[in-house]
Amino acid sequence: MNLWSTATLVPLPVLVPLFAAGLALALHRYERAQRIISVVALSVVVTAAAGLVVAAKEGPVVIDVGGWAAPVGVNLVADPLSALMLLVSGVVLLCVLLYSMAQGIADGADRSAPATKDTKILRKALEGQDPDADEDVRRDVLPVAIFHPTFLILAAGVADAFLAGDLFNLYVGFEILLAASYVLLTLGGTVERIRAGSIYVVVALLSSIVFLVAVGLVYAATGTVNMAQLAERLPDIDPGVRLGIQGLLLLAFGIKAAIFPLSAWLPDSYPTAPAPVTAVFAGLLTKVGVYAILRTQTLLFPQNEALEAVLLVLALATMIVGILGAVAQDDVKRLLSFTLVSHIGYMIFGVALATQASTAAAIFYVVHHITVQTALFLVVGLIERRTGTTSLDRLGGLATLAPGLAILFFVPAMNLAGIPPLSGFLGKVGLLEAGVVDGSALAWVLVVGSVVTSLLTLYAVVRAWNKAFWQPCPEKLPDPTSLPWGMVGPTAALVAVGVGLTVAAGPLYDYADRAAESVMDGHTYIEAVFPDGAQRGTGESNKVTDDTVEVEP
Amino acid sequence: MIVLDTVPSGALLLTVGVLFASGVYLLLERSLTRVLLGFVLMGNGANLAILVAGGRAGAPPITGATSEPMSDPLAQAMVLTSIVITLALVAFVLAMAYRSWQLHGHDEVQDDVEDTRIARLAVADAPSYADSDAEESGSTLDEEAVAVRDEVALPDPASEPDGVARPGTGARGGDGA
Incomplete structure (x- = not known):
């Protein structure tokens, strides 16, 4: 195989962050080196993903990792959907990394975490001594700097989940990103974070087990975990068994994607983490679940009638219950x-309708929502830094105190609510159109539900805007602290990306449509993994030898 | 071609069932340590299920070494991976349980503070957030309505202090004209 073909790009988004994580861990004493490594690694991921977005236009790019041919070996597949998700997640991860580095530089330590005994000792030591002596004190007191390595492993896990060409590799990708997320969520081990973390970890562990059991059942029923081969074999197995497998997979992914009634863990656990961590979780982790649902529903279970109605009802419940929860909240992060949670419902709506138009709209909506939701959480991090609180009852008057912050909040907030002509509006219109075209009674209910949810979202964010920015402040806020450019810059960049999605909506929607077409038509995927209907992929062990016993169902 | 016997062993299936049943029971406990034990049991149950899915045990899976039916190497490879993952997660949860014990003297999963707060507000039938528009100002609505001024009328500096409109000067003058 030619080393410099486009296929070489496919493993990079997984490999580079993993190696960089190891390097960053080894160099934990040198903060500057860690920073450079992380930024370079994620920049490589973004570049590779951009290359894949272009390359995947011609058809899915497949690589059989380690030269082992497809159904036995592990393969990575970058079709337009995976490539698009990779690019968006890469950009978001890079912005959040820059933001968190600036937060670290400005604070010396994570300020939002209450000082534990160790950091108190560190602060004392730092205040009493000159900067040159700091390094030794830090080495003695601070634990190994784990933020950068963990963040990179999270990036690798997300990329692996997007690229995975077999179900078990998808499981491994999930586990990589989840393990990293456990560490990031409980960073510093404070009282609050341990409380929130234990809920998050237990729920995530349960979903992992469910996923693992589903993988086992798939293997028992079909003798393979390769997705392309599964797409060929699953239609032939007993419909009852297939429905059971589909249900289990949906259950596992539904917990990760936070679909009602499996969503209760999310608002409890996300808000306590440091702002950049919450931002990246909110932007990416649930979307990985949505991606997995989209992939398995379209590729493995194209005849979706049995669960279509169930998914539609769940999408409606997710939208309405989520947004009613948001209306009742006082804390911006929880809101x-x-x-x-509520807007996950929109994506599930698109996936459940299972037409090309609805899938394209759902993909566009995922891209929009990743950028907007992350940007909003980063802005809330800035608000928290400026005022020391995220409670709406205590905030106020920020429009005059920090007009720049007001703009940064207002634009993505309106985008989230779906105000024309922003990208949120375009995504919602696409979904509504698909719902109307579908024309069934349930689809119409969903259309109405989407509009109501959109209005309630507008109500929720306008209330936050009024109370935090417009109304006079009930108590005096702390004196102005300067917001470092390193934090404002990435936030502004992400807000700009959100607006840019509106400007570039035409080409992006076309690309989403192409991705949907390729996803809906499983043959391109199968054809890419097994060229010319071969039994094996393109790896070196591509001969089916006589003494190989294929395990038949 | 020798095809491996794919009918699973009943004893193994029963073990899987027992592991899952006890795992679920422990997972429903509040103490993190018990939850962890439940996770370990369920994880082992799931791993065993995958092994069972690979068919009955056979000869070592080395091509050409023997003519007997071979074990399925794919299932074993997957199980090895998931055992390693389970091990790492167990280590993490143990650390978290220990930290919880350090902080609180116990390792129980706690209720969410915000949920409890909102539940209490619901019981007390109080608004979930302070709202200046909804607050009662002390006066009745009738008094408030009377107090509203005509904001369009030009202010009359002479009449302002005593608050009595002189005939012929204000819009509300009326009979003096």
Whole structure:
């Protein structure tokens, strides 16, 4: 195989962050080196993903990892959907990384975490001594700097989940990103974070087990976990068994994607983490679940009638219950967490309709929502830094105190609510159109539900806007602290990306449509993995030898 | 071609069932340590299920070494991976349970503070957030309505202090004209 073909790009988004994570861990004493490594690694991921977005236009790019041919070996597949998700997640991860580095530089330590005994000792030591001596004290007191390595492993896990060409590799991708997320969520081990973390970890562990059991059942029923081969074999197995497998997979992914009634863990656990961590979780982790649902529903279970109605009802419940929760919240972070749950409903709506138009709209909506939700959480991080609180009852008058912050909040907030002509509006219109075209009674109910949810989202974010920015402040806020450009810059960049999605909506929607077409038509995927109907992929062990016993169902 | 016997062993299936049943029971406990034990049991149950899915045990899976039916190497490879993952997660949860014990003296999963707060507000039938528009100002609505001024009328500096409109000067003058 030619080393410099486009297929070489496929493993990079997984490999580079993993190696960089190891390097960053080894160099934990040198903060500057860690920073450079992380930024370079994620920049490589973004570049590779951009290359894949272009390359995947011609058809899915497949690589059989390690030269082992497809159904036995592990393969990575970058079709337009995976490539698009990779690019968006890469950009978001890079912005959040820059933001968190600036937060670290400005604070010396994570300020939002209450000082534990160790950091108290560190602060004392730092205040009493000159900067040159700091390094030794830090080495003695601070634990190994784990933020950068963990963040990179999270990036690798997300990329692996998007690229995975077999079900078990998808499971491994999920586990990589989840393990990293456990560490990031409980960073510093404070009282609050341990409380929120234990809920998050237990729920996530349960979903992992469900996923693992589903993988086992798939293997028992079909003798393979390769997605392309599964797409060929699953239609032949007993419909009852297939429905059971589909249900289990949906259950596992539904917990990760936070679909009602499996969403209660999310608003409890996300808001307590440091702002950049919450931002990246909100933007990416639930979307990985949505991606997995989209992939398995379209590729493995194209005849979706049995669960279509169930998914539609769940999508409606997710939208309405989520947004009603948001309306009741006083804390901006929790409010945003509830809107996050609510808007997952839109994506599930698109996936459940299972037409090309609805899938394209859902893909566009995922891209829009990743950028907007992350941007909003980053802005809330800035608000928290400026005022020391995220409670709406205590905030006020920020429009005059920090007009720049007001703009940064207002634009993505309106985008989230779906005000024309922003990208949120375009995505929703696409979904509504698909619903109307579908024309069934349930689809119409969903259309009405989407509009109501959109209005309630507008109500929730306008209330947050009024109370935090417009109304006079009930108590005096702390004196102005300067917001470092390193934090404002990435936030502004992400807000700009959100607006840019509106400007570039035409080409992006075309690309989403192409991605949907390729996803809906499983043959391109199968054809890419097994060229010319071969039994094996393109790896070196591509001969089916006589003494190989294929395990038949 | 020798095809491996794919009928699973009943004893193994029963073990899987027992592991899952006890795992679920422990997972429903509040203490993190018990939850962890439940996770370990369920994880082992799931791993065993995958092994069972690979068919009955056979000869070592080395091509050409023997003519007997071979074990399925794919299932074993997957199980090895998931055992390693389970091990790492167990280590993490143990650390978290220990930290919880350090902080609180116990390792129980706690209720969410915000949920409890909102539940209490609901019981008390109080608004979930302070709202200046909804607050009662002390006066009745009738008094408030009377107090509203005509904001369009030009202010009359002479009449302002005593608050009595002189005939012929204000819009509300009326009979003096």
